[in-house]
Amino acid sequence: MNRGILAFAARRLGMTLVLLLVLSLLVYGLMFLAPGDVARNLLGTKNVTPEALAQIRAQYDLDEPFLVQYWHWAGHALAGDFGTSIRTGGPVGRMLLDRVGITAAISGLAFALAVLAGVPAGVAAALRRGRWADRLLVGGSVVGVSAPGFAVSLILLYVFAVGLGWFPIYGTGEGFLDGLWHLVLPSVALALGLGAFVVKLTRAAVVRELDQDYVTFARSRGLGRGTVLRIVLRNAAIPIVTSLGLMVGYLFGGTVLIEVTFALPGLGALLEDAVLFKDFPVVQALTVLVASVVSVTALLVDLAYLAIDPRVRNRTVRS
């Protein structure tokens, strides 16, 4: 049994690597699809002289065939070297490293808030199906899902930072606690939409399980509410875990707007600058990074299925 699971994990990991390879190829190719000459684009605002163009061509191996160029780029990228930023002239790897902490902190906090509040709220709503508490939660989550992140940010800023003065308006703060304090509003703004999504999905999953025969049978045997709820949650876990995995991709889209609104120097803000400036090396590096995170999450979700559902485990081992 364990060997089957290891083989599955290895196969799934291999698939993830192939996927990343294809993605990076596409991302690298995008640079050549952008309008204008590649060498001129890479020069950015520097003076366009024949010498400068020749130097850029040599630096990026632009005279080599496409696949050779890609091979060089990918080799360096694996070692953490994503080239130099056109805008700042500094190494791209360094820029990412400097900023990844803030984005990870906001996303992590938002994810934790969304799950810790959303899952219990969804379960509570499902258990009170059709009653006022359920309607309130469902109505609230519709508002949460439909409110755009930047609008929520502005409202939060206006009320809690400008009006009540409980939280800072922008910046990252000094030290751990102050830093955390600065990240509360951005995380909450990001978590609101996500959490609403989690509430709706959890509620739907739990409601479906509550209608199953095994719940009626469990109750008919005199099992207490707590026991029945545990059984239901274990069965509802698969759709919930799937949706949590999908949310990770959404998180990155959300951080761009949040970081810009709160003037936080994270990856989202960097992406915005890089796109506006056509800073190709930075855009490439960020895209590959996000793609890696999303693929690895998908891998983890698949492995989580094995832990949660014995039927999936059984199929995996047999195939």
Added chain:
Amino acid sequence: MSAPLLAARDLRVTGPSGVLVAGLDLTVRHGETVAIVGESGSGKSMAVKALSGLLPAGVRASGEIELDGERVDPDGSAPGWRRIRGARVALLLQDPFTSLSPVHRCGEQIGWAVADRRRRADRVAALLAEVGLPADVAGRYPFELSGGMRQRVAIAAGLAAGPDLLIADEPTTALDVTTQREVLDLVAGLQAERRMGLILVTHDLRLARSRADRILVMYAGRLAEAGPAADVLRAPAHPYTARLAACDPPLGRRLATLPTIPGSVPQPFTVGDACPFAARCELAVDACRTAAPPAVEVAPGHLSACIRTAETTVPTPEPAAPAGAAAVAGEAALTVRGIAKRFRGTAALDGVDLDVGRGEAVAVVGESGSGKTTLARCVVGLETPDAGTVDVGGAPAGPRRVQIVFQDPYSALNPGMTVGASLAEALRAAGRPRSEVPELLDMVGLPAGYARRRPRALSGGERQRVAIARALAPRAGVLVCDEPVSALDVSVQAGVLNLLAGLRRDLGLTLLFITHDLAIARQVADRVYVMRRGAVVESGPAAGVLSAPSHPYTRRLLASLPAAD
């Protein structure tokens, strides 16, 4: 005399659209088996859900319920029910495939109801032994077990808290015949050992007669008849019981036409002050339509809710069909040679030969997993066999030559399309004009006005008639029916079977009939093939195979049926 284990008086169940059970009296003594018999819509499941305090949200119960002389609040959310469920009353559900949690080990599920955590493992082992399962089942998941084993696990789980009253809601309907008998024997044995009361809910009169001490027959949420099992079935006092019993096809001989009850069971809340059966009853008089008939005692302990009880007669058995097949001799309509099909490495079909002559009706019988449905799907071309050939009238099979009717009429029709649109679509696919829709409906005995209806507005039997009409649209010579009546009530089944027999006669259709029910095979088929594990174990004329079987497996199938008398 001590108080009965369970006494319910004037039990009423009311749902959002109205009454579902309109006043039921029921007593069960220790060690006694009471069967509640009824078709779908009779309210039998709602009644027992009320007796275990498990009615779904929005459905309420009222009336008096006493357990061992102690009053119980009929409202299922009352705090007292927590102590009653499991320890005193346990409800066993129909489908062992859905009544166990798929992601928990069987031992764990059985152990949940054992209060003492330290003794759980011992109790689970003892319970597994009691239901005749090996101890290692505790470590396995439900999906690793067969249907019969799952139902045994469910029984062990239901008994874990030691109930005095076991309610089994169609406990064997989802199981194969041979397994059905084993599970019923097991329940009977456990009941005797533990001196439990047992309420057996079933649609099967024959099963009720062979297992119960007393029988309650329900119709449209009301009691039709109640009494000792032997009396109710030997001398039914209510016309519905008599007609229902007659609908059960006999295994011993083939009838020219099967008795039916025209019409369908009304919704309990549409009946009002009248006998619910009046619309379908041959004996109905004006008085039946103006007041609900009270239950009168026709013999000691034998009640009937009918004002013409004295005139109820057991319908005379229909004459047997003349012997001899209607098949045109010699001409082959369907020839299957050496067909094989594997799914995920398991052989579903393992070299099957089958011959059907033009105009002949052939039944393929077998239990689940025998490959009978895969055979049907290969014949129609819905599956491609790995090896072997299927010829229809000397040419390869195709949609114009073979059509299929599926088991479940509730999912076989597109719910978004009207009946007329569904039939027109089938006609268009066969290159025939839309104007033939009324003719198709007429062929299956439905009024032309049904073309405008959607499947939702049709009963199960009517839906299956539409599905048959759709299969007739391309004028195919061969009709494959995959368990076409197994999802229907007994009183409706017979109507559909008679329709198929008539179509065969009038249109010269060739029938390949897939069924698990030997009595139905006897009524429908000239010849029978018995399948087991992807192979044909016995074939021959229906009368011969089903009355003098030569293969041990066929004998075992026949022996598993509830005794006819």
